[in-house]
Amino acid sequence: MKKRLLAALLTGVMVVTMAAGCSSNNKESGGNSAGGSDTVTLKVFSNLPDRKTGQGLVEQMIIDEYMKENENVTIEVEALDEEAYKTKFKAYSMEGMPDVVSIWGQPAFLDEVVDAGVLAELNQEDYTDYKFIEGSLNGFTYDDKLYGLPRNTDVACIYYNQKMFEDNKWEIPKDYNELLSLAEKINAKGVIPMAMDGGDGWPMAIYLTDILFQLTGTESADIISKAISEGDFTDENLVKATELLKESADAKLFQKGYDSQDYGTAMNLFTNGQAAMFYTGSWEASMALNEDIPEEVRENIRVFTMPAVDGGKAAATDITAWNGGGYGVSAKSEVKDEAVKFLNYMYQPDKLSKYGWENGVGMSAQDQSEYMTGEETDLMKQIVDIVNHATSVSGTPINDCGPSVFKTSIESEIQSVSNGSTSVQDFLDTIGSACK
Amino acid sequence: MKMAGQRSKKITKFLLWAILIFVAVIQIFPLIWLLDFSLANSTEMFTSGLLVIPEKIQWGNYVKAFVDGHFLLYLKNSVLINGLAVLLVILVSIMAAFACRRMRWKLSMFVKTLLLMGMMIPIHATLLPNYKIYNMLGLTDTIWALLIPYVAFSLPQGLFLMTSFMESVPVELEEAAVMDGCGIYRIIFQIIMPMLKSSIATVAIMTFLNNWNEFIMASTYLSSPKWKTLPFSVLEFTGQYSSNYAVQFAVMALTAAPAVIVYVILNKHITKGVAMGAVKG
Amino acid sequence: MKKLYSNKLVILSLVLPGLLLFVFAILAPICLSVYYGFTDYSGMGSYSVTGFENYRELMHDTAFWTSLRNSLFLAIGFICIQHPLAIVVAAVLDKLGGRGENFFRCVYFIPNVISVAVIAYLWKFIYNPDFGLLNNIIKAFGGKGDVNWFSTDTAIWAVLIVLIWHGFGWGMLIYYTGIKNIDQVLYEAAAIDGADQKTTFFRITLPLMKPVIQVNVTMAVISALKQMETVYLLTNGGPGNSTQFAANYLYQQAFKAFRYGYGNAIGVVFIVICLAATVILNKVFEDRDERKVRRLSGRREEKAA
Known part of the structure; x- marks a missing residue:
């Protein structure tokens, strides 16, 4: 009995697959004959x-x-x-x-x-x-x-939840130390300070570029290209920027397990009101129009850019942006x-x-001024403002400045250095040797 | 004395059940969790409770999953590709098993070992060169790009099981058939094959389970939705609905459903098949 | 009869499909891999043959060694955690009898039929430190529930747990079948001798299950080596390279770092390791069995003498 059932089943599968095979073949030939020569x-x-x-x-x-x-x-x-x-x-x-x-x-x-x-x-x-x-x-x-x-002019952005900031009397940090002490305050409320997609590596590499740019201003592009062409990342500014990144992770600026979470997870923490800030690029400005995001959050998304770093050369209006x-x-x-x-x-x-x-x-990446209607979301207006008032621009993020081997290396090693499993020195050595 | 014995028996019985239920909960609870949240609203995910009672049951999640996940197309592809792979594995392995086991020729042992070698080769090691080869032959984005490696890597196991099962088929039957003037092909397909029904089922089940999970090759070799298999519903959704967790849960539940339902209905046969195959191999 | 059974043409027609598949899908790619493994081919454009350069580099590639260590870790994890659990549960299940037995067997196997893609994404959510199931369970029991399951030190454990959970039903089923195949007479005899359950388990069940255990151990090692799908979706080797596996690594090198040649070299070494592991395991188990047989037969001869 059982055997017969199985046999029946098998024949069933056979018939179905064959029928399906035939029908799909028909479709194919049908498609070909229907289409004229100039499709x-x-x-x-x-x-x-x-x-x-x-x-x-x-x-x-x-x-x-x-x-x-x-x-x-x-x-x-x-x-x-x-x-x-x-x-x-x-x-x-x-x-x-x-x-x-x-x-x-x-x-x-x-x-x-x-x-x-x-x-x-x-x-x-x-x-x-x-x-x-x-x-x-x-x-x-x-x-x-x-x-x-x-397609785009991309700007590195720190999105924040304005309502949350106002309710708790948090203020937009003016320098990096304020950002870190803000993180402490936000953590004390049981909220995640900044959602970060650390699982992918590239957002953190942009973050590193952002810090480096604040440190060195317009020199950052030269420092990066020199380091990559020589395979030598011992420049003190690179060391300092990396240390700041690690310090931020140590200060619990990012969510727990940020180094293994993907983009969607990080974004959802922010859009569901679990995180006060979200680090990514200007391309997410459409969050303000996304119906999937709860209204309470959607309408309160605002943005600021990386605050100045102690002793840094960049002005407050210098932004990390690139095409x-x-x-x-x-x-x-x-x-x-x-x-x-x-x-x-x-x-x-x-x-x-x-x-x-x-x-x-x-x-x-094209001139959009004629499409401005004045009815854009506040978030859009803010970003336009930031770009229009930019005094200088960083250029390509560090991870995208070298060959693929370098990119693969830095995007995986940056996780290890930020979470403390490799030292800053080892990190810089490893990405340096990937350039050779 | 007798009382105490009965009591300890009761306690053991209780313990048995406790252990088994505990393990069952571990195995099943994540799936219940999945189902529960797939019917909830995306924001309801962020609770600290274990399960939620959705404010309003969101069947819409499943509608989105069904339509935007190309569920029917991908299911059809999965069934078709896996079904064909199973058929081919059975056919080719029976033929090769018969030739190596029953027929007399010098190289039979060598060929058999050669074919069985495939069992030890990790399928993913062939990913890079095969990509090159399939591109050269224009096989990428066709059903062959999946069918060939699926069959090739399930064949060794099929062959192994078929040869060991074939030993239990009495030679006398064949001898009688030869007397009647049967050719080899008729012997294989009309006499041996029916006798191997339950072994065929085993090979079929093992092959099916092996390939049902595969998606790395599919995602490397395929580009249009035409032949994409069921796992793609899930893979594509994380990008499409990155800001809507509940829909992602719905698509996961939906993709898991066909295999689970088929398994629950046929569980006795499948368990038997797996047990037979695994103990032999 | 004899003539019919040694007809070369018929034999050829029977084994040809299998051989062609083997050559086309397994042998040819391996040869191609060996070739590209000797080059610095990026995947496109021109390239030059660099001899053993890739292999030399591989010897010093910490990520590759980490991936092998991770495979070893998984294999040990399977053998020391999953299999003992599976044997015990199988033995317990065997005692139950009745409808319950079928029910539990069915339930345990369900995760096994679900596609890895679903499993990996599901567990990503389960492990999520902020709203995941695991931390919520800890909270429900009064803990703080803010464990980061994918930290550098614990990520590999997190991967192991998913794999154990996913494969548990399979292992259990095989042991269960093994136990069912044991002759009931032995148990009855043990009961008459007054042996308790523990003794019967260790003296009868376990020793008689040895061939099954051997098969399962071999399978565990091989599947630990071949691990890719789950890791690819769950962690993609991260954080850093802490959950890297050979198959995933070769994929990353070829398709992310544009090092197709190097990726192929990894593939070749990977194949060699898998072949070696299978051969060694078979030898180990075979030898022990044979020695035992020899010893037993030796004793018999002694007695006879």
Whole structure:
């Protein structure tokens, strides 16, 4: 009896799988015959998996519009979150890159990729009317050739919960020591001072860059590039910045277990009122419009930037900002013309830039002043203010300034140094030797 | 004396139950927790209680999980790919087992050892070179990219189990069949195969359990949703709904459900199959 | 009959699918790995053959050694924690009888059929220091409940617990079957001799389960070596490299650090270690059995003499 049941089951499975196999085959051939010869399928590979809010929504809106206007074009999107995206991107760059891809105009990401000829060169003259902010294309330019376009101007931000601050009479710290003593006060209330995505490594590397920039001002970029090219991180400012990071972790500025928690967890601590502050970039300004976030928090999100560090050279209005994320086109794409056409479509000033503005996703890399309506969220206005009043800008975060090996190394070692399992000296030695 | 004996017997019985229930709670409670919060509101997660009674049961979480998680498509893919892998493993392993076990040729031992070697090779070590190979042959993002390694790495176990089970099939049956003029293929598929029904079930279950979990290869070799398997519902959701925990819980519960339901219904057969396979192998 | 059974063409047709699969999916990739392991290939563009450079570097790569140490830790954890628990629970379950026996066996096995992706994410939430289940349980019992389960020192334990929880049903089931296969007559004889439960367990159950235990121990070591999926999603090797495993590490090196050649070198060493571990374990168990057989037969001969 039992045997018969199992046999029946097996045959069942067989029939089902075969039927399914056949039907899927039919679909395939059906699809091929239905499509005429001039249909084009564009593959877009994106680092924005959330297609319903923020930047992902903007991207999807433009894709939908493009497909409507060009009926022969089908756009297939594959979207993964940042870490998974970068891993898969590298796998793709070995062979067979999708047609339009998210890229970062930073050495750690782009150097090797451009060297290997994975990305198509773009025609710079196409973009003279696109109102790109001056210097924003630099990260994407190699030997005067343009390989991609920037999407955002990213600013390192400390978001905070204004209501929580007011209720407890906490004040926005004016210098780093105040930040640390604020952390103590917040902890005393049983609230997490600052939510930090330490599991991924890159937010902490930005944090380190932020501190370093406050310490050294405009020299920071030179210090970083010198350290990376020589593989020598013994510069006293680097030592001091790392020590400050460790001190902050020791002072319980970040949540417990920050070094193993991912981006979503850190963000949720903040958006659910468990943490008073959240360290990330301006791209999260759309939090103020995200319906998934409880109203009480959503409407009280405000922002400040890294406070001054004792003896630091940077002014209060110097900010850590860079043009990071953007898009490029695969060099080997079979539909390269269509891909470039779509890319240019996205970057028409009234697309990415305008929609991004309307959906509160922070600053684009293009001039957005004409879209200002005065009805933006307070958070957006604050960020615009910060950028408009910036006296100097840091440039690319440290982890993205060197080769991939360096990036991998610093992003994993920074966890160990902040939680105290390796010494500052060992940390700097290890990331130094990764550059050689 | 008699009383005391009965009492101590009762105590032992009680202890037995206590231990077993304790272990059962450990094994099951996390899943109950999962179910509970999948029906709650995202903000209700942040309680210090063990379970919550949701203010309003949020069935919407499951609707989102079902639709945005591509649940049906991925389930179909998972069942299809795993089903085909099982079929192929059974077919190929029976054929090879028969050839190595029953037929007479010089290299039979060598071939058998060679094929069994696969059991010792870690599947993930082939990830990098296979990526290169599949790209070269244009197999990435097709069903073959999963089917080939799944079958290849389940084959050794299948072969091992089939050869040891085949020993219990009496040779006399085959001899009679040969007398009747049967060819080898007919012997295998019409005489041996029906006799091995329960072993086939074992191999099927083991193969299925082995591959049902796999996602590293799938996430490396696949890019479009066309062949993505069930774990992707979960993997993709953490990005899509990063700010909504309850929906993430719902998608986890939903993805776990098919396997658990099938297991609970067929648990006797599956346990028997696993036990048979594991004790032999 | 004989002719039929040694028909070369038929034999070839029977083993060819298996052989092709082996060559295409296992042998060819390994050969390719060996080749790329000798290069400084980044994964794209040009590269040069660097001989044993990758292997030399690997010898001094602390992350790699950590990953091997972690595998050893897991194996020991399985053998010393999971398996004794599984044997005891299996023995207890065997005593229960009736419907309860089936029920518990079913319940224990349920985590095993759930996909690793779900398990890993679920446990990430369970371990969360701020609202996770574990800390809430501690709070419920009056503790402070603010343990950071994934700190550098404890993360590997956290991984071990998840794996033990996930695989418990499997181990239990196998021991349970092993116990059921023991001849009841032995227990009856022991009962007549007046042996209590403890003695029967240690004198009869355990010794007779030896082959099952051996199989399970081998499986434990191998699965500890091959660990990847759970760790990849749970900690991705962090904090630092404290929960790194060979498979995860080679993946990171190839697809994150653009060191495809180095990743392949790790893969080759990884394969060699797995082969060696299996062979050694088989030898150890085989030898002991054979020695015993020899000793027993030796004694018999002595007596006969």
